[in-house]
Amino acid sequence: MIQKYILLDRDGVINQDSEAFIKSPDEWLPLDGSLEAIALLNQHGFRVVVITNQSGLARGLFDEKTLNKIHQKMRDDLANVGGEIETIYFCPHQTHDECECRKPKAGLLKRFAKDYDVDLKNVHFIGDSLRDIQAAQTGGAIPVLVKTGNGTKTLQNNPQLLTSLSLFENLYDAAKFLTCR
Numbered sequence: 114m115i116q117k118y119i120l121l122d123r124d125g126v127i128n129q130d131s132e133a134f135i136k137s138p139d140e141w142l143p144l145d146g147s148l149e150a151i152a153l154l155n156q157h158g159f160r161v162v163v164i165t166n167q168s169g170l171a172r173g174l175f176d177e178k179t180l181n182k183i184h185q186k187m188r189d190d191l192a193n194v195g196g197e198i199e200t201i202y203f204c205p206h207q208t209h210d211e212c213e214c215r216k217p218k219a220g221l222l223k224r225f226a227k228d229y230d231v232d233l234k235n236v237h238f239i240g241d242s243l244r245d246i247q248a249a250q251t252g253g254a255i256p257v258l259v260k261t262g263n264g265t266k267t268l269q270n271n272p273q274l275l276t277s278l279s280l281f282e283n284l285y286d287a288a289k290f291l292t293c294r
Contacts, residue, residue: 116160116231117157117158117159117160118159118160118161118162118199118225118229118231118236119154119159119160119161119162119236119237119239119291120162120163120222120236120238120239120249120254121151121161121162121163121238121240121284122163122164122165122216122238122239122241122242122245122262123163123165123187123201124165125240125241125259125261125262125263125264126144126147126239126240126241126259126261126262127143127144127147127148127151127163127187127284128141128144128147128187129143129144130241130263134169134172134174134175135169135183136169136175136179137179137182137183138183138185140183141183141186141187143187143190144262144283144284145285146284146285147283147284147285148190148191148193148194148196149194149196149285150283150284150285150287150288150289151197151198151284151288152191152194152195152196153288153289153292154196154288154291154292155195155197156195156292157292159292160199161196161197161198161199162198162199162200162201162202162225162229163198163200163201163202163203164202164203164221164222164225164238164248165201165202165203165204166203166204166215166216166244167203167204167205168204168205168206168207168208168215170203171205171206171210177205180203200225200228202214202221202224202225203221204216204220204221216240216244216245216247216248217243217244217245217247217248217251218248218251219248219251219252219253222238222248222251222252222253222254223252226252233252233253233254234253234255236254236255237254237255237256237257237279237287237291238252238254238255239258239259239284239287240256240257240258240259241258241260241262241264241267242262242263242264243267243270243274245258246258246267246278255278255279256277256278256279257278257279257280257281257287258274258279258280258281259280259281259283259284259286259287260281260282261284
């Protein structure tokens with residue numbers, strides 16, 4: 114059986130984003146409907162993978178142990194609604210580190226594709242920022258933009274995106290669309 118995957122950015126797509134960073138499990142707050150969206154995707158046979166920049170690590174705002182606790186809260190909250198995340202890939206670097214894993218580069222997408230032996234051309238990557246869209250395009254995945262988080266601002270600053278990708282109000286709307294295909 115062919116496995117179906119959906120890639121998701123974390124902050125602004127699954128949970129509320131913060132310019133001050135999400136630094137603790139208490140600060141991780143799911144967006145309305147996002148956990149149910151992941152459960153819906155799971156119910157339709159999709160395995161969900163998170164691809165996220167976490168430069169707060171390099172900035173010393175939190176450590177990897179705390180990041181793991183944040184992700185465990187996300188997984189626990191998801192389990193409560195019948196959803197699960199297959200795995201989480203994160204970039205711990207800052208922009209000036211010039212790494213290959215920080216979006217808009219596609220290093221994390223390529224690592225996922227290699228780890229799971231997946232052709233990205235059939236995989237949707239749902240994000241809320243231009244760097245998510247660029248990483249999807251560079252990696253060969255199908256970019257999807259949601260208006261939550263930075264999505265509305267991203268669209269205002271890049272109106273050409275209206276004609277080049279799928280756009281949804283939120284993760285739940287995107288999940289409904291992708292599960293009805």
